[in-house]
Amino acid sequence: MSDAAALLSALVAIPSVCRTPNGAIVALVRDHLARHGVEAAILPGPEGDRANLFATIGPRDVPGIVLSGHLDVVPAGEGWTGDPFALRQVGDRLVGRGAVDMKGFVACLLALVPEMVRAPLARPIHLALSYDEEVGCVGVRHMIARLPELCATPTACLVGEPSEMRPVLRHKGKVAGRLTVRGRAGHSSRPDLADNAVHLAADLVGLVRGLHEDFVARGPFHDMFTPASSTLQVGVIAGGTGVNVVPDTCRIDWEARAVPGTDPMTIHDALLARVAGLVDPLRAAGREVAVESEVLSAYPALDLPDDAPLRSLAEAWSGHAALGAVSYGTEAGLFQAAGIPSIICGPGRIAEAHRPDESIGLADLDECCAMLRRVIAQQS
Known part of the structure; x- marks a missing residue:
């Protein structure tokens, strides 16, 4: 195995599933860096049981580049033909949970650390490895907040999510929320003496769908994306205990994807305004109903201008022309929102x-390793 493949095997062997403690994988990375004289x-x-890792190679007081990745993976689930946490080679491919998303990039970073250390870097290279990206870019927010005490303001950030080595300029932002509908339980033979939370939840699903249709019809639009508008959907509905019981609780989990230029939280606020417009009159009329709202996750869109210097740099590093937009989201929008x-x-x-x-x-x-070597050379 190459150095990167061997490191990937070690990373995959640690089941760093999101929302679980990640001390073992952080220690693996920390120890690898320490062996090459790099302090992390x-x-x-x-949360108390999860941590980000940030390391600088080169001068700390000079603006440099952040190379960003996340250490968590989604649960393995069913359907694997082997142990998901034991990397195995099948032909010219390496199979394991996190192999592509995104421990492959992290393995390449770690494999190139000796070359980064040996290089006469005039500008630093920062390694930023986060936790719980898969559940809404949770950990990186705390790391970005501490950047001023860790380094001079970086000039750029490259997030190594799988893109087939094509630089990507844009992705949509996201907000995910939960509406918990409260009603009053009762016997199904006397629904007039109860308030059916599932029925009210169905009306709220209609509000989500209606707001989605408004965006599809009226925009704003961004031609780089398919679909070209912001979107909303309900992904989970849970409520009720039996057909002979009027349910007093129902949960709706919904999500919005926002085109660049639209703050995802404005979609959240617009939906809650519609919810209040439906629920407040019911309460005023004496109905025993209520709706609680919770934001589950949110991150801003990425929108790097076509003429940004970073675009031409990334094209030179990767050897590929830039791609205008992708449908998935990343931590890049949060680094951009921080001015990087x-x-x-x-x-x-x-x-x-x-x-x-x-x-x-x-x-x-x-x-990927070849690209990182060109990044090292450019920083030297």
């Missing part, structure tokens, strides 16, 4: 992510 800052999150020009470029295909027998090609790792 371990940045615990408020950001772009996506990483090994492998996003279609391989989150599926059984997730894999990455050996050639993908080689191509």
Whole structure:
């Protein structure tokens, strides 16, 4: 195995599933860096059992580039033809949970650390590895908040999500929320003495669909995306205990994807305004109903201008022309929101992510390492 493939094997062997403690994988990365004389800052999150890792190679007081990845993976699920947490080679591909999303990129970073250390870097390279990206870019927010104490303001951030090594300029933002509908329970033979939470929830689903249709019909639109508008959908409905019981609780989990230029939280606020317009008159009329709202996750869109210097740099590093937009979301939007020009470029295909027998090609790792060598040379 190449150095990157061997490191990927070690990373995959640690089942760093999102929303679980990640001390083992953070320790693996920290120890690898320490063997090459690089000190890592371990940045615990408020959960207490998860941490980000940030390391600088080169001068700390000079603006440099952030190379960003996440250490968590989605649960393995069913359908694997082997142990998802034991990397195995099948032909010219390496199979394991997280192989492409996105431990392959992290493995390439770690494999290139000795070359980063040896290089006469005039500008630093920062390694930023986060936790719980898969559940709404949770950990990276805390790391970005601490950047001023860790380094001079970076000039750029490259997020290594799988893009087939094509630099990506844009993705939509996202907000996911939960509406918990409260009614009054009762016997189904006397629904007039109860308030059916599922029935009210059905009306709220109609509000989500109506707001979605408004965006589809009236925009704003962004031609780089398919669909070209912001979108909303309900993904989960849960309520009721039996057909002979009027349910007093129902939960709706919904999501919006916002085109660049639209703050995802404005969609959240617009939906809640419609909810209040429906529920407040019912309460005023004496109905025993209420709706509680919770934001589950949110991150802004990425929108790097076509003429941004980082675009031409990333094209030179990767050897590929930039791609205008992708449908998935990343931490790049949060780095951009913090004032750091950001772009996506990483090994492998996003279609391989989150599926059984997730894999990455050996050639993908080689191509990523070649790109990182050009980044090192440019920083020297």
